Amino acid sequence: MTDDIKAGSPLLSIRNLTIEGRSSEGWIKLVDGVDLDLARGEILGLIGESGAGKSTLGLAAMGFTRDGCRIAGGSIDFDGIDLVGSGETVRRDLRGKRIAYVAQSAAASFNPAHKLIVQHCEAPVVKKVMPREKAMKDAVDLYRRMRLPQPEEIGFRYPHQVSGGQLQRAMTAMAMACRPDLIIFDEPTTALDVTTQIEVLATIRDIVRQFGTAAIYISHDLAVVAQMADRITVLKSGRAVETAPTRTMLRDPKEDYTKSLWSVRSLDHARAPERPTVGPVLSVRNIDAAYGALKVLEGVSFDVHAGRTVAVVGESGSGKSTAARVISGVVRPSLGEVLFEGRRLAADYRTRSREDLRHIQMVYQMPDTALNPKQRIRDIVGRPMEFYLGLRGRERDRRIAGLLEQIELDPAKYMNRLPSELSGGQKQRIGIARALAAEPKLIICDEVTSALDQIVAAGILKLLADIQKERNLALLFITHDLSTVKAVADEVIVMQHGRIAEAGNVGDVFARPASGYTTRLLQSVPEMDPDWLTRTLTSRNAEPFS
Amino acid sequence: MANLFRLFAAAPFTARFGMIVILIVAVIGLFAPLIAPYGETAVVGAQYEPWSRQYLLGTDNLGRDMFTRLVYGTRNTVGLALLTTVIAFTIGSILGILAALLGRMTDRILSRIIDVIMAIPSLILALMLLTIVGTSIASMVFVIALIYVAPVFRLARASAQTVVVMDYVQAARLRGERLPWLILREVLPNIASTLVAEFGLRFCFVFLFIAALSFLGLGIQPPTADWGSMLRENATLISFGDVTPLLPAAAIALLTVSINFVIDWMLHRASGLKD
Numbered sequence: 001m002t003d004d005i006k007a008g009s010p011l012l013s014i015r016n017l018t019i020e021g022r023s024s025e026g027w028i029k030l031v032d033g034v035d036l037d038l039a040r041g042e043i044l045g046l047i048g049e050s051g052a053g054k055s056t057l058g059l060a061a062m063g064f065t066r067d068g069c070r071i072a073g074g075s076i077d078f079d080g081i082d083l084v085g086s087g088e089t090v091r092r093d094l095r096g097k098r099i100a101y102v103a104q105s106a107a108a109s110f111n112p113a114h115k116l117i118v119q120h121c122e123a124p125v126v127k128k129v130m131p132r133e134k135a136m137k138d139a140v141d142l143y144r145r146m147r148l149p150q151p152e153e154i155g156f157r158y159p160h161q162v163s164g165g166q167l168q169r170a171m172t173a174m175a176m177a178c179r180p181d182l183i184i185f186d187e188p189t190t191a192l193d194v195t196t197q198i199e200v201l202a203t204i205r206d207i208v209r210q211f212g213t214a215a216i217y218i219s220h221d222l223a224v225v226a227q228m229a230d231r232i233t234v235l236k237s238g239r240a241v242e243t244a245p246t247r248t249m250l251r252d253p254k255e256d257y258t259k260s261l262w263s264v265r266s267l268d269h270a271r272a273p274e275r276p277t278v279g280p281v282l283s284v285r286n287i288d289a290a291y292g293a294l295k296v297l298e299g300v301s302f303d304v305h306a307g308r309t310v311a312v313v314g315e316s317g318s319g320k321s322t323a324a325r326v327i328s329g330v331v332r333p334s335l336g337e338v339l340f341e342g343r344r345l346a347a348d349y350r351t352r353s354r355e356d357l358r359h360i361q362m363v364y365q366m367p368d369t370a371l372n373p374k375q376r377i378r379d380i381v382g383r384p385m386e387f388y389l390g391l392r393g394r395e396r397d398r399r400i401a402g403l404l405e406q407i408e409l410d411p412a413k414y415m416n417r418l419p420s421e422l423s424g425g426q427k428q429r430i431g432i433a434r435a436l437a438a439e440p441k442l443i444i445c446d447e448v449t450s451a452l453d454q455i456v457a458a459g460i461l462k463l464l465a466d467i468q469k470e471r472n473l474a475l476l477f478i479t480h481d482l483s484t485v486k487a488v489a490d491e492v493i494v495m496q497h498g499r500i501a502e503a504g505n506v507g508d509v510f511a512r513p514a515s516g517y518t519t520r521l522l523q524s525v526p527e528m529d530p531d532w533l534t535r536t537l538t539s540r541n542a543e544p545f546s
Numbered sequence: 547m548a549n550l551f552r553l554f555a556a557a558p559f560t561a562r563f564g565m566i567v568i569l570i571v572a573v574i575g576l577f578a579p580l581i582a583p584y585g586e587t588a589v590v591g592a593q594y595e596p597w598s599r600q601y602l603l604g605t606d607n608l609g610r611d612m613f614t615r616l617v618y619g620t621r622n623t624v625g626l627a628l629l630t631t632v633i634a635f636t637i638g639s640i641l642g643i644l645a646a647l648l649g650r651m652t653d654r655i656l657s658r659i660i661d662v663i664m665a666i667p668s669l670i671l672a673l674m675l676l677t678i679v680g681t682s683i684a685s686m687v688f689v690i691a692l693i694y695v696a697p698v699f700r701l702a703r704a705s706a707q708t709v710v711v712m713d714y715v716q717a718a719r720l721r722g723e724r725l726p727w728l729i730l731r732e733v734l735p736n737i738a739s740t741l742v743a744e745f746g747l748r749f750c751f752v753f754l755f756i757a758a759l760s761f762l763g764l765g766i767q768p769p770t771a772d773w774g775s776m777l778r779e780n781a782t783l784i785s786f787g788d789v790t791p792l793l794p795a796a797a798i799a800l801l802t803v804s805i806n807f808v809i810d811w812m813l814h815r816a817s818g819l820k821d
Contacts, residue, residue, distance in 0.1 A: 328720055349720055357722045370713040374735035387721060434717070 011181055011214050012038040012061060017074035019056055019065060019238075030056045030069065032238040040181065041212040045229030045246070047222055047261070050424070050453045053238040054218045058184045061216055062099045063091040079181065096123040100175035104187040106167040110159040117155030120174045129178045142173040145210065146203045165196035172204050176211065183208065185217045189224060193315040193480055194524040201227055201526075202537055220453040222261060223526035226250060227533040234258050246530050261455070279342055280305050281442050281474040282327065282360075287336035289319075289326055296322045297333070297498045304442060309468065309475040311489035311506070313482060313521070319498035320478050324444050327476070328362055341441075358388045361435035365447035367427035371419040377404075377430055378415045384437040403433045407463060425456035429463065436467065442474045449484055461488050482525045486510065494518045557811055564807030571801055575621040582614040587769040594783060597790070604790050606780050612790055615771040619794060622772040624801070627753035630687050631745065634694035634752070639741055641695070642702025643729045646710050656699070663696040669758070676764045686765055690755055694748055701744050705737040739813060746809030750802040757798055773798055 014036040020027040031053045038044050046054045056069065063083030065071060076083040078099065083091060095101075100123075103109040111119060120142075121135040130138065136155075143151035146169040159167060168188055175183050188204065189197040205228055208215050217228045225232055226246055233243040234257065242255045253259050280303035289297040296319045304310045312320045325331040327338055329349030338345045340359065346352045364370035371380055381400050385391040391399060401411035407429040419427055428448060435443050445464065449457035465488060468475055477489055485492055485506060492509050494502040494517065502515045513519045523536055554562065574581060583602075584590050588610065595605040603612035645653040663671070672689055679685040709715060710733060718732045757774030759765030766772040768779075773794035780791035 330716065330720070349722075352722075354722050357720060362717065362720065364713040364717070366713065370717065372712075372714040372718075372732060372736070374738075375731075384721060387723070438721070 010037040011040045011042075011079055012036070013075075013077040014057075014061070015075045015077075017057070017060060017076060018072045019053070019060055019069055020072045021056075021066075021069045027070075027072070029072075030238050031060065033074070034235075034238070034240045036233065036240070036243075038182070038214050038216065041214055042231065043208060043215045043217055043229045045225035045232040046216060046218045046235060047220060047225050047232060048235035049220065049455050051237075052235040054220075054235055055186055056238075057235065058186050058216055058218045059101075061182070061184055062095055062101060064095070093127070096180075097127040097129060097178045098181050100178070100180040100183045102168075102171050102175050102183060102185045102188050104190055106171040106188075107159065107164065109171060110167065112159050115156050115158055116162070116170050116174075120155065120170070120177055123174070124177050127178060135177065139173065139177065142176055142207075143170070145207055146170070146173045147199075148173075163196075165192055165200050168192065168200050169203055172200075172207065176207060176213070179211060180213060182214045182216070185215060187219050190219065190221070194482065194526075195315060195520065197224070197526075198524045198533070198536065201533060204228070205533070221526065222454075223528050223532070226528055226530050227526060234261065250528060250530065278306070280339075281341060282476070283339040283342075284323070284327065285337050285339065287323070287326055287333045287338070289322055289331055289333045295498060297326065300336075300495075300498075300500055302493055302500070302503060304474045304476050306441065306474050307468065307472045308490045309465075309477055309488050310491045310493065311477040311479060311485040312493045312495060313479055313485055314495035314501075315480060315521075318495040320480075320495050321446060322498075323495070324362070324446055324476065324478050327444060328360060354388065358384075358438045359441045361438050361440040361443050363428075363431045363435050363443060363445045363448050366451055367424050367431055368419075368451075370431045371427055371434075373419050376416050376418055377422075380419070380430060381433045381437050384434060388438050399437075403436060406436070406467070407433045423456075424452055425459060428452060428456075428460055432460070432463065432467070436471075440473070442476065444476045444478070446478045447480070448477075450479070450481065457484075458487075464488065482521060494521065560807040561811035564804035564811075567800060567804035568808065571620055571624060574617055575624055578617050578621045582611075582617040584611045584614045586614065586618040586771050588614075603793060606776070607782070608779075612776075612793070615776055616773075616794060616797065618771040619773045619776060620797070622766055622770055623753065623756060623774065623798075626683065626687060626766070626772075627749060627756055630690045630756070631694070631749045631752045633687065633691040634748065635698055635741065635745055637691070638695040638698025639702040639734070639737075640729060642699040642704075643706045643733045643737075644725070645699070645703045646706035647725070647728055647733065653703075657703070660696045660699050663693065664700075668693045668755070672755070672759060673762070673764060676759070681764050681767060683766065686756070686759065690752055690759075693755075694752060698741075698744065698748065702737065702741065705740045706733050709733050709736045743809055743813050746805050750805060753802065754798065 014034060017031055017034045017036075018029060019031040021030045034053075034057060036044070036057070046057065048054050056066070059065065060071065060076060061078075063076060063078070063086075071084055074084070078094065081090065081094070083094075110116070117136060117139050120139045121132055124130045124135040124138070125132050129135075139155055140151050143154055148154050148166055148169055154162065154166070154170070162170065172183075172188070185204065189200050192200060201224065215228075217225060219225050229246050231243065231245050232249045234241045234255070236257050242249070242253065242258050244254070249258070282304040284303075285301050287297050287300045288295070300319070300323055302310065312323060314320045322331060326333050329345070329347065329352055332347045338347075340356060345356055349357065378397075378400060381403055382396050385396050385399055400415065404411040404414060409426060409429060414422070414426075419430070422430065428451075431448075448464075449460055452460065461484065464475065467473065475488075477484070479485060489506050491504065492506045493500055494509070494515065496517045501517045502509060502513065509518060510522065513522060523539075526532060554565065557565070589608055590611050591601060591605045591609050593605065593607055593609050595601050595609070597604050601611050601613070603616065606612055606615065641656055645656045672693060675689045675692075676685065679689065715728065715732050718728055723732070756765050756772070757777070760772050760774030761778040763775075763778070765774060768775060776794045777791055783791045
């Protein structure tokens, strides 16, 4: 669809919308005076950091606000119907029938107790759009259009019996069940691997265009939005910063904030000097590991040197996290050994010495579960100092304050807070501080940025790079995000099915990938070019979807 | 002190009611000798005297003052129930968390032992054990605590299992922390609200259990006053339409309800739900 499809009256028209949420300090504005128009069949991209009000605005387009939120002013007009003033009955009738919603986590949005097709047919039957028989047939047709395997049978499976990418496509099919005029996609591919994401994006784009459905596509990933949207609106702190057609926006962003979003993606760092002559800090030799009968690692070997960053990439299930768990001693390898500064480490962390434990620290993926919610920041960061270094009292407090300053959090303000009083990015910084408090030689970062949005993630990566330089740390970076690898790593190890598919310097591997799998992975990373998806799909030459 | 008062003022009506009742019961229990007009076991008049100025709530089947017995009963019944519940919770939750943390054989052995205790109806098990070890206050506390370790263990184990898989517990394990730290600092604070709620409920059960055992004659032994045995001793009076024997039962009901009001409110606060 082209940029000039704005003939006739808009389908959705939001004027000066203000939504407030209740907090301990009274009502605060989540969406602050936003205007928005959406023509029939148009796809609008909404981007911004977390907390910018994207989801709140998306839900408001259905006339819905979350618990504890209220529409404080403005109007929402959907095809001549006033969604703010009209009663709940009118709004409820529209939802599912004329406006549909696709949530971020399809796994959490499907009811695990019912088959997919039963859930699919619920809306059309309840809303009396079509009888059950017809809805079932239609579902199969939609499954086929969404390129799901075995469209005849897949509907009779339960949600846990299909993969994440398939579930997200089934969710989109379900949203299509009543042929709505508008679908709201709330980060539908954020939880998926890059290679899965590309399939889901392609099918979503196709089906929306086939039926001429208008859509609001919410994402924090610019490159993804660029593939999907005709027009993009950038949100910041509840305000619309800038709105422009996709191509114009990408070529020539007007506002400083938009430019800063753009520049995050081109984060780069000075590569560490070539392999130092001293031996590696960590050396993994021919590791095999299995969960029961399932082999997850086979013959994995690599080295990590002081002051260098090694990234391990691969899709979920490639064994990259298991490799980290073998190194930390949580999973016992069935074969092979882990050497730390040339010494063999005990396979089980329980039999390792305190010094060995101290030198290898972890930073976890989910900042919410990595910090004990009942301990204050002082205790979380202070405990390793007390435990390993025997620091107490004032000396300990001084060191904690120093660390907090290093991770750019004001000690006076944050020392006595609980993790729940911190944002996601701040929690992740505390996770890093806890690892640093032990004064380790190696830090294993397990998907540390995947739960954070781009700007916050960029801050964390920059912090890690600075700290690494200062302390000559060895970093092992586990991630599925190739742009992160580009931004931080010196060496990269590509894993697939528990084996190393390719390894080498980042520059070499990215420029001249030797294995087909690496090429595929690299191609799947969305680029800031609206034609990227189309181009990639053509170049793959209609490869069959799995 | 000012803080406590503000907290009290902010609490809903039911919680305030509960707190007041608990406070009164605590005061009565602590200062029983000062409040009661007669001695705990003193025979002061004829049998079944009616309510009068001299005998506030009349006298019982042996001519002892009902009001005095009720006051001393508070001390015995509530005090013992509290002691028993505390013992059951300390043992039950530590073993439960331990089973969740260590898993494998420790978990299996502990869980099977608990299953055996739970397989036998608790009243029958209590009667049997009490017949074996003899009816003294110490053995009663021990037997009831043992029986109530089982449900506490199961609850603590189940809630701890969701906590021990968290990254922060793994981080503490990888740090090399010892078991006491893991149990007391990493896991316990995170399941405390569940345990507190259960404590209120179990306290009531234990309390009723002691009353039931006393009613059956195997609990607190005469002439010691307690609410359960008072009910049994004076049960004949009920058939004459007198409410006096039901007063201990009313006291049991009132305290049970009050505790649950307070626990509900505490849970509500702990879960961060604000109305």
